[in-house]
Amino acid sequence: MNTDFHARSFSLLSEQLGAKGIKAAELVSQISAFQIAVPSWALGAGGTRFGRFSIGGEPRNLEEKLEDIGLLSKLTKRTDAVSLHIPWDIPQDAQAVKQKAASLGISFDAMNSNTFQDYGQPLSYKMGSLSNSDSAVRAQAVEHNLQVIEIGKSLGSKGLTVWLADGSNFPGQAHFRKALQWTTESLKEIYAGIPHDWKLLLEYKPYEPNFYHTVIPDWGTSALICRQLGDRAKVLVDLGHHLPNTNIEQIVATLMHQNLLAGFHFNDSKYGDDDLSTGSVKPYQLFLIFCELIGGAAEGVQAWDSISWMIDASHNTKDPLEDLIQVLEAISQAFAKALLVDREKLTQCQNEGDVVGAQEVLQEAFLTDVRPLVREARIQSGGEAAPLDFYRREKIREKLIAQRGKDSHASGL
Ligand code: LRH
Numbered sequence: 073m074n075t076d077f078h079a080r081s082f083s084l085l086s087e088q089l090g091a092k093g094i095k096a097a098e099l100v101s102q103i104s105a106f107q108i109a110v111p112s113w114a115l116g117a118g119g120t121r122f123g124r125f126s127i128g129g130e131p132r133n134l135e136e137k138l139e140d141i142g143l144l145s146k147l148t149k150r151t152d153a154v155s156l157h158i159p160w161d162i163p164q165d166a167q168a169v170k171q172k173a174a175s176l177g178i179s180f181d182a183m184n185s186n187t188f189q190d191y192g193q194p195l196s197y198k199m200g201s202l203s204n205s206d207s208a209v210r211a212q213a214v215e216h217n218l219q220v221i222e223i224g225k226s227l228g229s230k231g232l233t234v235w236l237a238d239g240s241n242f243p244g245q246a247h248f249r250k251a252l253q254w255t256t257e258s259l260k261e262i263y264a265g266i267p268h269d270w271k272l273l274l275e276y277k278p279y280e281p282n283f284y285h286t287v288i289p290d291w292g293t294s295a296l297i298c299r300q301l302g303d304r305a306k307v308l309v310d311l312g313h314h315l316p317n318t319n320i321e322q323i324v325a326t327l328m329h330q331n332l333l334a335g336f337h338f339n340d341s342k343y344g345d346d347d348l349s350t351g352s353v354k355p356y357q358l359f360l361i362f363c364e365l366i367g368g369a370a371e372g373v374q375a376w377d378s379i380s381w382m383i384d385a386s387h388n389t390k391d392p393l394e395d396l397i398q399v400l401e402a403i404s405q406a407f408a409k410a411l412l413v414d415r416e417k418l419t420q421c422q423n424e425g426d427v428v429g430a431q432e433v434l435q436e437a438f439l440t441d442v443r444p445l446v447r448e449a450r451i452q453s454g455g456e457a458a459p460l461d462f463y464r465r466e467k468i469r470e471k472l473i474a475q476r477g478k479d480s481h482a483s484g485l
Pocket residue numbers: 113184235275277310337345384485
């Protein structure tokens with residue numbers, strides 16, 4: 073990136089924004105402060121049931137995953153935390169892992185439990201976990217979540233994300249109400265185990281791996297359960313966990329209205345839970361979601377700092393690190409564009425029923441090229457002006473392959 077080009081494009085944009093009474097410097101500091109957590113399970117090549125194509129140089133253990141996230145943080149200055157998944161990332165020595173992470177400027181966001189696979193535990197989760205008709209399986213799943221909380225406490229995490237694959241593949245297979253009741257009772261035991269300064273993030277998903285019903289399929293069911301657990305239980309919105317054409321920005325507004333939004337798993341999708349790169353398919357939807365977030369926080373319905381920002385993606389054809397660099401940029405751009413919305417003018421249009429005017433206000437912001445702002449924030453924070461170019465120019469993947477081998481395989485999906 074030619075620094076002169078950046079300087080000229082940033083000063084031009086600052087001038088344009090200044091003419092509208094918007095201080096570019098304020099936006100730069102808001103963008104710098106906005107950090108997004110990287111999932112520990114998205115540093116290797118993901119796969120589907122039809123195949124997995126290794127990328128080479130994948131992190132072979134938790135320490136190498138932290139090094140990769142440390143590199144992302146150094147280049148982009150957009151991430152300062154990792155979200156771990158247990159048992160894929162059990163720290164052998166929690167203190168050593170915590171120190172390693174701290175030396176890389178990384179902290180631990182919400183922990184993720186896993187009662188959707190069998191990994192050697194005594195009782196199988198094939199027929200469900202917290203909703204299983206066998207109380208011994210439910211107890212095992214509750215115990216697993218309590219163990220994940222203990223690991224999180226030793227690393228300084230402040231949250232537990234629970235996503236359940238529990239459900240059924242055929243009509244008649246499950247008793248809907250009993251499954252919901254057992255799940256709620258089990259979650260009450262888990263909620264009783266989270267420290268007072270933690271939150272429980274309850275993730276919903278309409279289908280997959282079960283294809284007839286899922287015990288927690290939508291935001292409403294998750295919200296109903298959270299209300300029964302307590303005020304530190306909130307709803308986690310994974311962007312890929314919605315049926316086609318769902319108005320996700322409205323769900324975000326509704327959850328904020330109820331101070332029930334736990335946070336996000338950012339990704340994108342065309343059809344189902346495709347776990348594609350955030351902003352690669354529906355960038356306008358992502359912008360509209362940030363418009364609701366900024367509006368909700370500005371109007372005091374839910375505090376910005378109470379929301380968790382995490383990526384949840386899987387890379388089948390891209391280099392995971394290149395993908396995460398792109399995703400961190402796309403999320404920062406959507407946030408920056410939403411900061412440009414003239415909220416006063418939008419409210420006036422809404423109150424006056426000026427439908428055309430309202431769209432003009434939104435699109436004026438969305439169509440503004442904010443890349444100089446996001447770049448300036450990165451440069452001011454000591455990051456690379458063009459992290460992807462740097463990553464390729466420095467042949468970092470080749471160096472990782474030389475260090476870790478072309479067949480190294482990261483734990484995770
Ligand atoms: C389920 C999900 C959940 C994770 C998993 C890796 O689809 O979104 O958040 O546990 O992906």
